Amino acid sequence: MTDETTIPILPCADIDETADFYRLLGFDTTYRQTRPNPYVIVRRGGIELHFAAIAGFDPEQSYGSCVVAVADTAALFEEFAAGMRAAHGKLLLSGIPRITRPRRRKNTGNASGFTVVDPGGNWIRVFRRGDEPHGDDGAAAGGPLAAALENAVVLGESRGDHRQAARILDGKLARHDGSAPVTVLVEALVYRAELAVRLDDPDHAGRLLDRARSTALDDAQRERLADALANAAELERGRTG
Structure with a gap:
């Protein structure tokens, strides 16, 4: 079958803080609930992410992560960066949340990608489709x-x-x-x-x-x-x- 879809559910401390952050990156909130459990879905084109709020959750201790495969990492980075600059006047390069620049990494087979660390401490790792991580390239x-x-x-x-x-x-x-x-x-x-x-x-x-x-x-x-x-x-x- 070719119509399967896998969607991660990532942790966060606050669904509204999370949705607001992704909104500045160009995502829309497509679903939001507060009871019985806080839950929010954001989507941008073919990228869909689900988040569940956890009481007392500490983003600094998060192990949440996922890989997003896109056609053009550089173009998407620039769009995300433009949203950050519009909201904050600069790129967020330190702390939580933050973004890294597209760089080749030897531990991902020399694939070029960048990472968004969102308010929940989740690492959203963006790679070009076909270049997803596959190990050290020497x-x-x-x-x-x-x-x-x-x-x-x-x-x-x-x-x-x-x-x-x-x-x-x-x-x-x-x-x-x-x-x-x-x-x-x-x-x-x-x-x-x-x-x-x-x-x-x-x-x-x-x-x-x-x-x-x-x-x-x-x-x-x-x-x-x-x-x-x-x-x-x-x-x-x-x-x-």
């Missing part, structure tokens, strides 16, 4: 700094261990001897700056962004780093705004 090209960046992304994006991800990058950046490609260096600096924002250290984020900004790049390198440079600009606006 070692990074580009030397020790590139490998450290890949490992840091796994820890920061897939596991939420921002502090350990920062430690991994700090060690390699401190010992950087110029052997890594300049594009890898800038990507590492910008990602480390994002981790600093998540760890509530805007001053260190600023120093890292200054270092990335002062790195000489040619036009081809800037084109390759377009996403990282856009991220750097957004981090700077959020840090100083």
